[in-house]
Amino acid sequence: MPAFTQLDHLDSTAPGNLFRTLKSAMLDLLPSTTPTVESRDFWQLFAATELRRLPTGYAIFKQGDTGDSAYIVASGRLGGTVTFRKRDEVKTFTLGVGDMVGEISLLAGVPRTATVETLSPTHLLEIPREALSVFLSRRPDFAEVLANLVAERQNSDREYLDGLAAVDDEAMARSRNRESVLSYLLGFVR
Numbered sequence: 001m002p003a004f005t006q007l008d009h010l011d012s013t014a015p016g017n018l019f020r021t022l023k024s025a026m027l028d029l030l031p032s033t034t035p036t037v038e039s040r041d042f043w044q045l046f047a048a049t050e051l052r053r054l055p056t057g058y059a060i061f062k063q064g065d066t067g068d069s070a071y072i073v074a075s076g077r078l079g080g081t082v083t084f085r086k087r088d089e090v091k092t093f094t095l096g097v098g099d100m101v102g103e104i105s106l107l108a109g110v111p112r113t114a115t116v117e118t119l120s121p122t123h124l125l126e127i128p129r130e131a132l133s134v135f136l137s138r139r140p141d142f143a144e145v146l147a148n149l150v151a152e153r154q155n156s157d158r159e160y161l162d163g164l165a166a167v168d169d170e171a172m173a174r175s176r177n178r179e180s181v182l183s184y185l186l187g188f189v190r
Contacts (some may be wrong), residue, residue, distance in 0.1 A: 018074055019046050019157065025072045025100045028054045029042055041139055051123060058118045060101075060162030064166025065112045067105025068129045073097050076122025083165040094119065106132060107152045108175035111167045132186040134158040140189050147182035150175060 023042045030037070047172050051074065054060070060071065063083060071094055080101070082091040093114075095101055100128040104113050106129060163170065174180040 002087050018049075018051065018125060019043070020047050021074050021098055022049065022072055022127075028098070029100060029103065030149065036100055037139075037142075041135065044138060045127065045131055045135045047126070048134055050126045050128070052126050054122045054124065056118055056120050056122075058122075060116045060118070061112045062126070062166075063112055063164065065105075067110075067112050068107040069100055070100055070103040070127045072100050072127070074123040074125050077119040078116050078122065079119045080116040082114045087149040087164045101115045104150060104154070104175065106111050107185065108144050108154070108181050110175045113164055113167060129188070135189045136185060140186075141187065143182060143185040144179045147149045147185055148180050149182045153180035 020040070022045065023039075026037070026042065026045070052071075054076075060078070061067065075097060078095040078099070078101060080092075080093045080095070083089075095116075101114075101116055102112065104110060105125070154172070158176065162172065164172070164173075
C-alpha cells in the first residue's frame with residue numbers, strides 16, 4: 001500500500017484522498033448489517049478504478065444508455081435529469097464530492113435511469129465492471145449483499161422508477177427481483 005504525503009489534504013485528487021472518498025462512498029452505499037470489508041478489499045477495488053478529469057458541461061451518460069461503470073465524485077459537481085414517458089415532468093438533482101452515480105446500472109444491468117453531466121470541472125473515480133468483477137471474485141459473499149441492496153432500493157423507488165423514458169419496464173422489473181440481480185452479479189465472478 002502506498003504511503004500518503006502530509007500534503008494529501010490539500011488536493012482532493014491525491015491518492016490518499018481518492019481512496020478515502022471511494023471507501024466512504026462504498027460504506028455509505030452498504031447497509032449497516034454488511035459483513036466486514038477489509039481495507040485490502042477497498043485497495044483492490046481502488047487499484048482498478050480510473051480517475052477521470054472532465055470539463056464543465058461534459059455528458060457522462062444519458063438516460064437509457066447501457067451502463068458498465070459507476071462513478072464517485074472526487075471533486076466538482078454533477079447535475080442530472082430524469083424524464084418520464086407518460087408525465088410532463090422532469091426531475092433534476094445535483095451531486096457533489098463523495099456521491100455515487102450509475103451504480104444501479106452497473107449492479108443490476110439495467111439502462112441508465114438519468115442523464116448526468118458535469119456542472120463544473122470535475123474529477124470522477126470510475127468503477128468499471130471489471131473492477132466489480134475482481135472485487136466479487138475476491139468477496140463473492142458481497143454478491144448477495146449487493147443484490148439485496150439493489151432489489152430493496154428499486155422496490156422502494158418503484159413508483160418513481162416506473163414509466164421512465166428510454167428505460168424498458170421489463171428491465172426495471174428484473175432490477176426489483178433479488179434473484180435476478182444476484183444471478184446477474186454472480187455472472188461477474190470468475
